[in-house]
Amino acid sequence: MESNRTRVEGVFLVQAEERSNIELLKEIAEFLNEETEMEQMLKGALRKLLEGTLFETGWIFFINEKGKQELIAHENLPKALQQNDCRHLQKGGCWCVSRFQNGELEKASNIIECKRIVHSRKTSSKDYDGITHHATVPLQSGQERFGLLNVATPNTIRFSEGELALLESVAFQIGSAIKRIVLTKQEQQVALVQERNRLARDLHDSVNQLLFSVTLTARGGIEMTEQQEIKDTFKEIQYLTQEALTEMRALIWQLRPKGLENGIIEGLKGYADILGLALSVNVKGVINLPARIEETLFRIAQEAMNNVRKHSGVLQVELYLTITPTDVLLVVKDEGRGFHMNELNSLRSLGLQSMRDRAHAVSGTVDWVTEWNKGTEILVRLPY
Structure with missing residues (x-):
């Protein structure tokens, strides 16, 4: 029992x-x-x-x-x-x-x-x-x-x-x-790419064409007047519009980069051409990176080249890429005017925080070595 x-x-x-x-x-x-x-x-x-x-x-x-x-x-x-x-x-x-x-x-x-x-x-x-x-x-x-x-x-x-x-x-x-x-x-990433492509098409078909039209109008204005003061005004309009057109083309290219399908180096060379930069590239190791790491690296390099064009005062930039079994190392270097490191907090316009945020999103780091009138080096390390 x-x-x-x-x-x-x-x-x-x-x-x-x-x-x-x-x-x-x-x-x-x-x-x-x-x-x-x-x-x-x-x-x-x-x-x-x-x-x-x-x-x-x-x-x-x-x-x-x-x-x-x-x-x-x-x-x-x-x-x-x-x-x-x-x-x-x-x-x-x-x-x-x-x-x-x-x-x-x-x-x-x-x-x-x-x-x-x-x-x-x-x-x-x-x-x-x-x-x-x-x-x-x-x-x-x-x-x-x-x-x-x-x-x-x-x-x-x-x-x-x-x-x-x-x-x-x-x-x-x-x-x-x-x-x-x-x-x-993955689905969100696909949707993001599609939205970038749509925005790039819209910018190309509307704003880009309008800026091009303004450039032509300014050129016509220069030829139609004999007054030097008016000529100078049209020339200034033409210059500013051409600068805006270059910025717009660079923005469209960032949204929908052509040439990236041929590899990150070719893509960056194409972007440098759009910005009017002379880019020299040095690569060590075999480039075979995960898609997310490659895009992060690409975007950071883009932002770095933007800074060279806008703020360095030079049109030459050097890019060093080293691939190890665990990390990819990127150095973007120019011999331009540089800046004081204690100015970093006030240099948001340089996109430095954007680069740092992109690197941190994949557990990477971004550092700067710079000095006034002695150029700038941007150092990027991304694990993969």
Whole structure:
């Protein structure tokens, strides 16, 4: 009789746990469906997973095709792992990342003592809160893999099959949500390109043609009058209109660059020609960059050449491009008038903040080396 009661109680406990897991999965699914920003979505999903289970800490790596990893989200990390911007989690070897890169990690798995956690305990005086082992599961959608979800609990070296199954279900939901956001971003990018093309056509067909007409009118005015004062006025109108026409053509080219399909170097040479700049280019390495990095680099170089034309007082510019296995380095240099570095805050018209914002959007940096009457160098580093 006692045995039957124990069996029944066990069944009820299992059923209660299953109901709890289903409710958690439903809550996480609803949250994932509402979010549109990647990092916010990952952090929120990780937080809900920890709140609804016995897992107490977790972190998510994104890992690209080259094996480069990025700690994209984490929750409730012990102080030893949080130290120095989570340096211990991001550096050194790791079984889970190695298995992921080798295609050997296909489902949720218990991990033996983690090398990175062990290293943090040996080198840090901070508390590690009893975290020694973790479970890991790949984040993927179909055959497309994005990274890893890792979770841990103090003083726990192994998780049950039920806990690993739940972790796998959550990872499947997160992987699908990642894919949805990636596709949405791609659609937005396509829409942005289409809008740029439309605006470029409108500018070319309307404003550009009007400016060209004003130029011709001013030229006719110069020939029709004998009064020097009026001639000078028409000449000034012609000059200003021609400058505006050059600016407009450069703007249209920025919106819809011709020649970029032949590579970033050819594209930049074409833009320099439009601005009337003599561009010399030096390249080290093979140019094979992701589309987003190439466009960011292209836009920053455009802005830098705009600055040379408008503010340097010279029409010669040098461009140095170096591609390494992890970064692309760009230097844009002129021998013009330069400026004092303490003037940076007041030089918004130079587009310096725009360049910095573009670089930061892809985790890159932009710096300047300049001195009055000694030219300017713009230094760009973008990881990829």
